[in-house]
Amino acid sequence: xxxxxxxxxxxxxxxxxxxxxxxxxxxxxxxxxxxxxxxxxxxxxxxxxxxxxxxxxxxxxxxxxxxxxxxxxxxxxxxxxxxxxxxxxxxxxxxxxxxxxxxxxxxxxxxxxxxx
Amino acid sequence: xxxxxxxxxxxxxxxxxxxxxxxxxxxxxxxxxxxxxxxxxxxxxxxxxxxxxxxxxxxxxxxxxxxxxxxxxxxxxxxxxxxxxxxxxxxxxxxxxxxxxxxxxxxxxxxxxxxx
Numbered sequence: 001x002x003x004x005x006x007x008x009x010x011x012x013x014x015x016x017x018x019x020x021x022x023x024x025x026x027x028x029x030x031x032x033x034x035x036x037x038x039x040x041x042x043x044x045x046x047x048x049x050x051x052x053x054x055x056x057x058x059x060x061x062x063x064x065x066x067x068x069x070x071x072x073x074x075x076x077x078x079x080x081x082x083x084x085x086x087x088x089x090x091x092x093x094x095x096x097x098x099x100x101x102x103x104x105x106x107x108x109x110x111x112x113x114x115x116x
Numbered sequence: 117x118x119x120x121x122x123x124x125x126x127x128x129x130x131x132x133x134x135x136x137x138x139x140x141x142x143x144x145x146x147x148x149x150x151x152x153x154x155x156x157x158x159x160x161x162x163x164x165x166x167x168x169x170x171x172x173x174x175x176x177x178x179x180x181x182x183x184x185x186x187x188x189x190x191x192x193x194x195x196x197x198x199x200x201x202x203x204x205x206x207x208x209x210x211x212x213x214x215x216x217x218x219x220x221x222x223x224x225x226x227x228x229x230x231x232x
Contacts, residue, residue, distance in 0.1 A: 042207055042222030043161070045198060056219070088159060102149040103211055105163035106219060 003027075004108035006091050012114045015081060021111045023074040023091030032074040033105065034066060035090040042088055049074060050096075081115045088112050118143040118210050122223035129198045130231050136183075137193045137226050139208030148212045150184070150191045152222070156204040164206070167191065195228075203230045 005098040010032045011021050023032065031050050035043035048056035049068040062083075074091055092105040119142045129135035141150065152164040167175045167184050173180050179199075183192045195202055208223040 029193075040205070040225070040227075042209075044224055045219060048219075062190075090161060092161075102166060104163065104166060106163075107153075109158065109160045112159075 004091055004093055004106050006029050006089075006108035006111050008111055009109070010112045010114075012044065012116065013078065014116050015083075017081075018076065018077070018079045021076040021089055021091075021113070023076075023108055024072055025071055025093040025106070028071075029087065029093035029095055029106070030071055031091040031094045031096060032068060032089075033094075034042065034064075034076055035092065035107075036075070037088040037090055037110070039088075047076075052096075078113070081113075086113055086115045118145065118148070118212065118221040120208050120221050120223040122208050122209055122226050124226045125224070126229070128229040128231060129195070131198055131200060133198055134194060134196045135198055135228065137195075137206050137208075137228070139191045139193070139223055140207070141189050141210050142191075143210060143212070144207065145212040148210055151209045151211075152180070152182070152191075152193045153207045153209060153222075154202075154204045155207065155225075156201075161207075181190045186199075198230050200230050200232060203228055209222060 007022045032048040033048050045058050046060045047066045052068045063080045067073045067075040088110045091108040094105045106108040121140045134158045148169045150167045154162045164178050165177045179196045181194045205225045207225050209220045211220045
């Protein structure tokens with residue numbers, strides 16, 4: 001299995017809703033990532049988990065709450081979002097380093113979030 | 117810190133022809149890696165090719181090859197025998213080895229159109 005699976009593919013929510021995005025991989029990767037991508041822009045790193053512990057938080061607002069219950073699963077809990085949070089949310093995973101020393105990310109297809 | 121610059125917002129090519137996408141970067145790291153990712157309308161970010169900075173030989177993957185000029189900090193992507201399926205947004209990216217894993221720095225992207 002060489003895939004990162006994200007659900008749901010599309011999500012529409014109101015500003016008072018609570019919802020979650022889910023990401024799953026079975027490649028034995030011990031690092032998992034959340035990126036946010038606006039239309040026609042590059043992805044922006046939000047969070048990095050390494051061995052199920054949060055290792056990087058790029059000053060993301062607390063209305064985004066990540067969770068890594070186990071080495072295969074990564075969630076992003078959403079609460080009290082703003083319309084400007086509408087974006088494509090990409091999950092990725094990687095080994096710490098491959099044989100060449102590179103840290104190569106495998107991305108999921110993303111969850112398209114619309115906040116009304 | 118790393119910066120990646122793609123100076124071509126859009127490029128187009130005829131099917132079966134060759135096109136080159138430009139990328140320049142700047143980094144203070146001695147150990148770093150360079151990548152080209154492709155993002156088609158399906159949204160999946162797909163790794164096209166990668167280059168270890170410590171290798172002088174240019175990386176090649178089938179119809180995709182890079183021209184890595186370390187002194188000039190240039191990393192261009194050449195697509196030979198272009199196919200309709202190559203149409204996508206292409207991102208040049210870099211990350212450092214060692215403890216900076218996960219912090220991919222992306223360029224602004226180049227939209228590639230392939231004409232039949």
